[in-house]
Amino acid sequence: MASSKNVVFDIVGTLVAYDHLYNAIDIRLGDRLRAEGVKPWLLGSAWMETAEREYTNLSISGRYVPYAEVFETLFYRVLGMMGGIKNPRQFASPEDLAWIMGEYQKMTMRPGAAECVKKLRDAGFTVWAFTAADLKRVGGYFQQAGVELPAENLISCDSAGVGKPDLAAxxxxxxxLTSENEGKTPWFAAAHLWDVSAARRAGFKGAYCTVLEQEALTDLFGDMDVIDDTLPGMADKIIAHQAGN
Known part of the structure; x- marks a missing residue:
């Protein structure tokens, strides 16, 4: 089926990097963590991965909770699972957590993200954002980067109360997008392979960038229509694929 010139992006992890959050953990807790043999980056990654899992589990069980709430609530549980940290609520104070959550609002676009969006728009594509995060926070990421995104093109799972990767989301x-474009199939682009895989099974064309996960495990998640190691490269391949329709 022919594809349309609409690209729906996942945002956090794809266009927006986690680096600022992980650096904030290092600034606030780094010395304490290293004294226990825990790398700040490892804590951040474990926290993010655990929150994504539990957010999804809550959603598919019929108890939808906004992602940011899940993320913040799980901090002490994840901290306590780090080797050697036996009293996580004594190890890190509520003020520590509040400061880190404040920095969470300040994450920045990946290198190449703005270029990726510009390439697509210059080629006549309409860019959309579909996120598990809240609209205010994600809108702020775009504003900080100076990348325009109309409010009507930014959609959160919070609106329907169904989390990705539930196909219903x-x-x-x-x-x-299909009905407004003569039945043509829109694109879904992400750096989370599970996200692109689910979107593709739901009916989207799938574009995957390995910038986050490094390995394209298509034997596990299925084939993609487009794969590239960089966001601008992924945009080029979407454009080339579209030209071949």
């Missing part, structure tokens, strides 16, 4: 936007 992708369906409303897929149906909207």
């Amino acid at each position: 992708y369906k409303p936007l897929l149906d909207k």
Whole structure:
């Protein structure tokens, strides 16, 4: 089926990097963590991965909770799972957590993210954002980077109360973009392979960038329509694929 000139992006982890958050953990807790043999980056990654899992589990069980709430609530549990940290609520104070959550609001676009969006727009594509995060926070990431995104093109799972990768989460936007574009299939682009894989099964064309996960495990998640190691490279391949329709 022919594809349309609509690209839906995942945002946090894809266009927005986790680096600022992980650096904030290092600034606030780094010396304490290293004294226990824990790398700040490892804590950040474990915290993020655990939150994504539990957010999804809550959603598919019918108890949807906004991602940021899940993320903050799980901090002490994840901290306590780090080797050697037996009293996590004594190890890190509520003030520590509040400061880190404040820095969470300040994460920045990846190198190449703005170029990726510009390439697509210059080629006539309309860019959309579909996120598990809250609209205010994600809108702030775009504003900080000076990348324009109309409010109507930014959609959160919070609106329907169904989290990705439940296929039902992708369906409303897929149906909207398909019906408005003569039945042509829109694109979904992400640096989370599970996200692109689910979107593709829901009916999107799938574009995957390895910038976050490094390895394209297509034997596990299935084939993609486009794969590239950089965001601008992924944009080029979407454009080239579209030209070949």
